[in-house]
Amino acid sequence: MSLHRLAATIESRKGADPESSWTAKLLAKGPEKAAQKFGEEAVEAIVEAVKGDRERLVGEAADAIYHLLVMCAARDVTLSDIEAELERREGRSGIAEKASRSDSALKKPQSGST
Numbered sequence: 001m002s003l004h005r006l007a008a009t010i011e012s013r014k015g016a017d018p019e020s021s022w023t024a025k026l027l028a029k030g031p032e033k034a035a036q037k038f039g040e041e042a043v044e045a046i047v048e049a050v051k052g053d054r055e056r057l058v059g060e061a062a063d064a065i066y067h068l069l070v071m072c073a074a075r076d077v078t079l080s081d082i083e084a085e086l087e088r089r090e091g092r093s094g095i096a097e098k099a100s101r102s103d104s105a106l107k108k109p110q111s112g113s114t
């Protein structure tokens with residue numbers, strides 16, 4: 001299933017019957033619960049990555065991505081919003097981005113300094 005199909009399914013579950021849909025049930029519990037579930041699933045993926053179990057990591061990564069999208073949907077952040085942010089960053093190395101952040105931190109006056 002493509003991420004866009006998954007995101008559209010999640011969106012369609014807003015207001016659906018929580019008895020028939022896990023997504024609707026989770027969304028009905030609010031953004032905090034969705035965030036908690038994403039945290040749990042992310043930790044499970046981390047555990048499998050550290051252990052090096054490739055097959056289980058695939059499963060946990062899928063759970064984590066699904067729960068990340070539900071958490072974002074609960075705050076009305078769409079996959080398109082995330083893609084737009086990724087596109088904005090495209091072509092800019094993470095190393096250059098980090099360097100520009102530490103440059104600006106150096107230029108920033110320290111709090112309490114005169």
Ligand SMILES: N=c1c2ncn([C@@H]3O[C@H](COP(=O)(O)OP(=O)(O)OP(=O)(O)O)[C@@H](O)[C@H]3O)c2ncn1[C@@H]1O[C@H](COP(=O)(O)O)[C@@H](O)[C@H]1O
Pocket residue numbers: 001006009010013020021022023024062063066
């Ligand atoms: N990708 C997923 C997906 N990944 C994980 N899950 C569910 O997420 C839940 C999390 O598992 P847990 O073991 O943590 O759940 P739990 O222990 O019952 O939860 P707690 O009581 O601990 O809170 C399980 O019930 C999984 O089935 C998912 N549920 C749905 N989807 C996708 O979303 C679509 C719509 O699903 P429904 O909204 O259920 O129709 C499906 O067709 C899938 O494509």
